[in-house]
Amino acid sequence: xxxxxxxxxxxxxxxxxxxxxxxxxxxxxxxxxxxxxxxxxxxxxxxxxxxxxxxxxxxxxxxxxxxxxxxxxxxxxxxxxxxxxxxxxxxxxxxxxxxxxxxxxxxxxxxxxxxxxxxxxxxxxxxxxxxxxxxxxxxxxxxxxxxxxxxxxxxxxxxxxxxxxxxxxxxxxxxxxxxxxxxxxxxxxxxxxxxxxxxxxxxxxxxxxxxxxxx
Amino acid sequence: xxxxxxxxxxxxxxxxxxxxxxxxxxxxxxxxxxxxxxxxxxxxxxxxxxxxxxxxxxxxxxxxxxxxxxxxxxxxxxxxxxxxxxxxxxxxxxxxxxxxxxxxxxxxxxxxxxxxxxxxxxxxxxxxxxxxxxxxxxxxxxxxxxxxxxxxxxxxxxxxxxxxxxxxxxxxxxxxxxxxxxxxxxxxxxxxxxxxxxxxxxxxxxxxxxxxxxx
Numbered sequence: 001x002x003x004x005x006x007x008x009x010x011x012x013x014x015x016x017x018x019x020x021x022x023x024x025x026x027x028x029x030x031x032x033x034x035x036x037x038x039x040x041x042x043x044x045x046x047x048x049x050x051x052x053x054x055x056x057x058x059x060x061x062x063x064x065x066x067x068x069x070x071x072x073x074x075x076x077x078x079x080x081x082x083x084x085x086x087x088x089x090x091x092x093x094x095x096x097x098x099x100x101x102x103x104x105x106x107x108x109x110x111x112x113x114x115x116x117x118x119x120x121x122x123x124x125x126x127x128x129x130x131x132x133x134x135x136x137x138x139x140x141x142x143x144x145x146x147x148x149x150x151x152x153x154x155x156x157x158x159x160x161x162x163x164x165x166x167x168x169x170x171x172x173x174x175x176x177x178x179x180x181x182x183x184x185x186x187x188x189x190x191x192x193x194x195x196x197x198x199x200x201x202x203x204x205x206x207x208x209x210x211x212x213x214x215x
Numbered sequence: 216x217x218x219x220x221x222x223x224x225x226x227x228x229x230x231x232x233x234x235x236x237x238x239x240x241x242x243x244x245x246x247x248x249x250x251x252x253x254x255x256x257x258x259x260x261x262x263x264x265x266x267x268x269x270x271x272x273x274x275x276x277x278x279x280x281x282x283x284x285x286x287x288x289x290x291x292x293x294x295x296x297x298x299x300x301x302x303x304x305x306x307x308x309x310x311x312x313x314x315x316x317x318x319x320x321x322x323x324x325x326x327x328x329x330x331x332x333x334x335x336x337x338x339x340x341x342x343x344x345x346x347x348x349x350x351x352x353x354x355x356x357x358x359x360x361x362x363x364x365x366x367x368x369x370x371x372x373x374x375x376x377x378x379x380x381x382x383x384x385x386x387x388x389x390x391x392x393x394x395x396x397x398x399x400x401x402x403x404x405x406x407x408x409x410x411x412x413x414x415x416x417x418x419x420x421x422x423x424x425x426x427x428x429x430x
Contacts (some may be wrong), residue, residue, distance in 0.1 A: 066337060091306060091335065091338050121335075147284060148283055150253065152267060167385055
């Protein structure tokens with residue numbers, strides 16, 4: 001009964017995600033769904049990405065948060081069109097939330113819409129938002145066991161950004177192990193090694209993103 | 216409709232949690248529900264806690280995981296009674312899962328049952344498991360915004376363990392800001408500053424825990 005209900009919710013979400021995809025296509029908008037655990041550095045990466053893409057792409061941002069506007073304020077400070085979703089306790093964004101938020105943005109003025117999902121390695125991976133591309137961050141301070149413990153998100157993402165590389169010397173995190181796990185889980189995914197704090201690796205990520213948007 | 220359903224699920228869970236609480240009371244077992252984001256260091260803390268409590272309390276562990284047995288294997292290596300819950304994608308543990316798992320443990324031989332919840336700052340805080348005490352870890356690498364962004368878990372926890380103190384010099388994390396946020400959210404909570412990796416602060420945490428169990 002519970003399983004059936006969840007499957008109904010997911011079916012309804014997928015149908016609405018298709019509507020979103022159609023809308024974004026009509027408006028010529030490329031949509032990126034950015035996911036990670038809490039504190040992996042999504043907002044900091046987004047700030048650096050905004051700086052790097054200035055003059056190259058017109059960005060819009062949808063910020064998913066449980067109950068504050070902190071991240072949206074950080075993004076708005078960069079002069080970017082941003083809309084905040086307060087999920088009021090929900091642990092992920094769904095296609096309906098995205099549709100309602102997107103309608104408040106000046107869609108004609110946006111080339112790349114970034115959706116910063118709720119910090120959570122489980123549920124966000126299950127909900128199609130109508131995006132073109134899913135990407136996720138894993139920070140080296142989270143440990144090497146994350147890909148095998150939370151395989152769905154690693155499987156669904158076309159890019160995996162390994163963040164907080166500046167802290168790696170002080171941790172046991174092995175880039176080799178991560179790479180081997182990704183070869184098992186999702187060999188097609190592009191892996192970036194970055195530090196959103198220092199900016200290391202962000203230019204490569206942005207260049208790859210620009211290529212995806214231009215296709 | 217959706218909200219009503221969720222409220223029914225939570226009501227059913229609370230009723231079952233009360234049954235668990237009764238069972239644990241009859242068996243003289245103190246139950247700790249340990250929560251955090253993925254990668255905050257729950258299993259490493261648990262390993263250090265097991266070592267520190269050797270000869271003081273008889274431990275049992277329920278491990279919540281999405282789809283692997285990695286954490287349970289780490290705990291079993293310490294010679295501790297452990298049972299693994301595979302949530303098969305679910306992002307939290309519920310009271311029913313706890314009842315079924317607890318029944319597989321030799322309850323007469325356990326003084327302290329630790330439930331390691333699924334790594335997630337959102338949903339686990341909403342589900343009463345029948346525990347005596349909720350505690351949570353936040354690692355300094357997650358950033359200072361977590362208490363205000365995920366207030367429920369910080370409000371519900373009687374102990375907040377600030378982990379990865381060994382990495383603090385390399386981060387922007389402020390212990391002062393954390394303390395101020397906790398004074399707002401949950402002034403009664405006991406705060407521990409620890410490094411599960413080096414063992415710093417673990418003895419204080421364990422002593423506090425022993426006092427709670429003996430009450």
